[in-house]
Amino acid sequence: MASAEGFDSVEKLITLDRTDLQNGLKDENCQTEEEQLSMDFLSLLEIDSDNDSLNSLPQESGKWCSRNVLRKQRHWEKITAAKKCKRKQEKERRKAKNAQDLQKGATEQKHSKKFLKALTKEHLLEAKDSGPRLCIDLSMTQHMTKKEISRLAAQIRRLYGSNKKAEKPFWLYLTSFVVNGLLYDECVRMNDGFVNYLVDTTENSFLDVFPLETVVYLTPDSDNALEDVDPEKVYVIGGLVDESVQKKLTYHKAKDHELQTARLPIQEYMVKNINMKNFHSEILAINQVFDVLSTYYRTRSWVEALQAGVSPGKGYVLRNKTTLEEI
Numbered sequence: 001m002a003s004a005e006g007f008d009s010v011e012k013l014i015t016l017d018r019t020d021l022q023n024g025l026k027d028e029n030c031q032t033e034e035e036q037l038s039m040d041f042l043s044l045l046e047i048d049s050d051n052d053s054l055n056s057l058p059q060e061s062g063k064w065c066s067r068n069v070l071r072k073q074r075h076w077e078k079i080t081a082a083k084k085c086k087r088k089q090e091k092e093r094r095k096a097k098n099a100q101d102l103q104k105g106a107t108e109q110k111h112s113k114k115f116l117k118a119l120t121k122e123h124l125l126e127a128k129d130s131g132p133r134l135c136i137d138l139s140m141t142q143h144m145t146k147k148e149i150s151r152l153a154a155q156i157r158r159l160y161g162s163n164k165k166a167e168k169p170f171w172l173y174l175t176s177f178v179v180n181g182l183l184y185d186e187c188v189r190m191n192d193g194f195v196n197y198l199v200d201t202t203e204n205s206f207l208d209v210f211p212l213e214t215v216v217y218l219t220p221d222s223d224n225a226l227e228d229v230d231p232e233k234v235y236v237i238g239g240l241v242d243e244s245v246q247k248k249l250t251y252h253k254a255k256d257h258e259l260q261t262a263r264l265p266i267q268e269y270m271v272k273n274i275n276m277k278n279f280h281s282e283i284l285a286i287n288q289v290f291d292v293l294s295t296y297y298r299t300r301s302w303v304e305a306l307q308a309g310v311s312p313g314k315g316y317v318l319r320n321k322t323t324l325e326e327i
C-alpha cells in the first residue's frame with residue numbers, strides 16, 4: 001500500500017502529466033527525467049486503474065479520451081520520436097565518417113603522388129650518374145617550318161613523358177637549344193612545367209659537349225643496324241620534323257664529323273606489310289625512336305622494342321617467328 005507521501009508524489013506526477021498533455025508535446029525529441037518518471041508511475045498506476053472514466057482527459061478536438069489511450073498514444077509518439085532522433089544521429093555519424101574517409105583518401109593519394117614523384121626523380125638522377133644517355137640535337141630548326149617546330153615541341157613532351165614513366169630511364173640532353181628561340185618558346189608554351197623538366201639543356205652543340213668517340217648518331221640512313229644500347233655511349237637523335245623529307249640530313253652531318261652512326265634494326269626484325277596505300281617508311285618521329293630504345297633497354301628484346309615504337313602506319317610488321325628465330 002502506498003504511503004500518504006507516496007500518493008502526494010503520484011498526484012504531483014499526474015498533474016505534471018496532465019499539463020504536458022494539455023500543452024501538447026513541445027519537444028518530441030527530448031525527454032526530461034521527470035517526464036520519464038511520470039511515464040513509469042503512470043505505467044504502475046495502470047495495474048489497478050482500469051477505470052477509464054476516472055482517467056479521462058479532454059483532447060484538443062474537444063472530445064474526451066481515456067487516460068490509457070492517451071498514455072499509449074504518447075508512448076507511441078515518444079518511440080517514434082526516439083527512432084527519428086536515432087536515425088538522424090546515425091545519418092550525421094555516417095556523413096562525418098564519409099567526410100573523414102574522403103579526407104584520409106585524399107591525403108594518402110597526395111602522399112603516394114609525392115612518393116612517385118620522388119621515385120621518378122631518383123631514377124632519373126641515377127641515369128644522370130650512370131647512363132644510358134640520349135641527346136636531342138636541336139641544331140636544325142632552320143630546316144623546319146613554324147608548324148614543324150610546334151610538332152617537334154610536342155614530340156619532346158611525349159619523349160620526356162615516356163622517359164619519366166620508364167622503369168630504366170635515360171638521362172636526356174637538349175643541345176643547341178637556344179633560350180627564347182622559336183623552339184624554346186613553343187616548348188614553354190605547349191609543354192606544362194617545361195622549365196622544370198629534369199634534363200640538361202645547353203646552347204652548345206653536342207659536338208662540344210661529349211667526347212666524339214662516345215657518340216652514336218642515330219639516323220635512318222646509316223649502314224649499321226643498332227645491336228645494343230650501351231650505357232657508356234651517348235645516343236644522338238636529330239631534332240627534326242620533316243614533313244617533306246630532307247633525305248640524309250643527319251647522315252651527312254654525322255659523316256662530316258666522322259661519327260659512329262646506327263639505324264634501328266627495322267629491316268632485320270620486320271618486313272613490309274602489303275597494305276592498300278603501299279606505304280612503307282623506316283623514318284620514325286623522335287618520340288617513337290625513343291620508345292624503341294627505352295623498351296629495348298628494359299627488355300633486351302628488339303621484337304618487343306620495335307613493336308612498341310613502330311606504329312602500324314609505317315607499313316611494317318614483325319617477321320614471323322621462324323624467321324626471327326634464325327636471327
Ligand SMILES: C[S@@+](CC[C@H](N)C(=O)[O-])C[C@H]1O[C@@H](n2cnc3c(N)ncnc32)[C@H](O)[C@@H]1O
Pocket residue numbers: 217218219220221236237238239240241242245246247248249250251262263264266282283284285286289
Ligand atoms: C623524323 S626523323 C628525321 C629524318 C631526317 N630525314 C634525317 O635526315 O634524319 C628524326 C630523327 O629520328 C631519328 N630516326 C628516325 N628514324 C630512325 C631510324 N629508323 N633509325 C635511326 N634513327 C631514326 C633520327 O635521329 C632522325 O634524325
